[in-house]
Amino acid sequence: MSVTATTTPDPQAATALLRVEDLTVELGHGAAARRVLKGVSFDIPRGSTLALVGESGSGKTTLARTLVGVYRPSSGRILVDDAPLRTSRGRAGAGTVQMIPQDPYSSFDPRRTVAQSLAEALDPVRARVKPVRTRIAELLGQVSLDPDAMDRYPHEFSGGQRQRLAIARALAPGPRFVIADEITSALDLTTQAEILNLLADLRRRLSLTMLFISHDLAVVRHVSDTVAVLLHGDLVEFGPTAATFAAPNHPYTAQLLASVPGDPRFRLDDGPATA
Numbered sequence: 001m002s003v004t005a006t007t008t009p010d011p012q013a014a015t016a017l018l019r020v021e022d023l024t025v026e027l028g029h030g031a032a033a034r035r036v037l038k039g040v041s042f043d044i045p046r047g048s049t050l051a052l053v054g055e056s057g058s059g060k061t062t063l064a065r066t067l068v069g070v071y072r073p074s075s076g077r078i079l080v081d082d083a084p085l086r087t088s089r090g091r092a093g094a095g096t097v098q099m100i101p102q103d104p105y106s107s108f109d110p111r112r113t114v115a116q117s118l119a120e121a122l123d124p125v126r127a128r129v130k131p132v133r134t135r136i137a138e139l140l141g142q143v144s145l146d147p148d149a150m151d152r153y154p155h156e157f158s159g160g161q162r163q164r165l166a167i168a169r170a171l172a173p174g175p176r177f178v179i180a181d182e183i184t185s186a187l188d189l190t191t192q193a194e195i196l197n198l199l200a201d202l203r204r205r206l207s208l209t210m211l212f213i214s215h216d217l218a219v220v221r222h223v224s225d226t227v228a229v230l231l232h233g234d235l236v237e238f239g240p241t242a243a244t245f246a247a248p249n250h251p252y253t254a255q256l257l258a259s260v261p262g263d264p265r266f267r268l269d270d271g272p273a274t275a
Helices: 060-067 114-122 130-142 147-151 159-171 189-206 217-223 241-246 251-258
Strands: 016-027 034-045 049-053 075-080 097-100 177-181 210-213 226-231 234-240
Touching: 016 060, 034 060, 034 075, 034 226, 034 234, 049 060, 049 217, 060 177, 060 210, 097 159, 114 130, 114 147, 114 159, 130 147, 130 159, 159 189, 189 217, 217 241, 226 241, 226 251, 234 241, 234 251
Parallel strands: 049 210, 049 226, 097 177, 177 210
Antiparallel strands: 016 034, 016 075, 226 234
């Protein structure tokens, strides 16, 4: 797989766009409540990509859903440009945070055309296609799809094309921060490379700040500036990607990296069991 490496953000612009401070999230109620995230803190500089890795159940999805407002923190703060991230009706402000889902097919209404779905992303209140057709065509062009795609339905596209549509929908409100949640996990190697190169290009052109969630260490190494490792809700490793891969600080991270076989397609879920 040939993937374009990301560039290091301009140091002068490397102020934190997103700041997570001592974030704790508990799910469930009463005796069934469980603490999924345990005092997690990190910054993501403007224009950079942080890769979040960890085995299933480590808290990655919970963190993503908390950032978009699906879950409420039990304690701690989420700041964007040093201001608290505000949510409305359980969702983060559309102009602030958007998520690209792992499964773009199930996230689109099969009864709606692409234009209708993108119109709703652009204007959730009116969701009218005609006034925004030019903008929809621009969004499709940004993800290398023809304008005539807007009049088709999700089932008419391949998996890679649907992922491009999901990216276009996430970009529609002009978010300041994007979460990419395992977006290449269901794609073949060639399509994975195309999507990752598209993200790298969009990041440069649109100055995107991104949280990239993945089990794939080969992808993480190529696309991220920094990497964070979650283990049972604790952030056990955080640092520049190259330095972390070369000399991890936490034994769990070292164990994962030491267990990578010759095949660069190793995934964390295939790695050693934890105690």
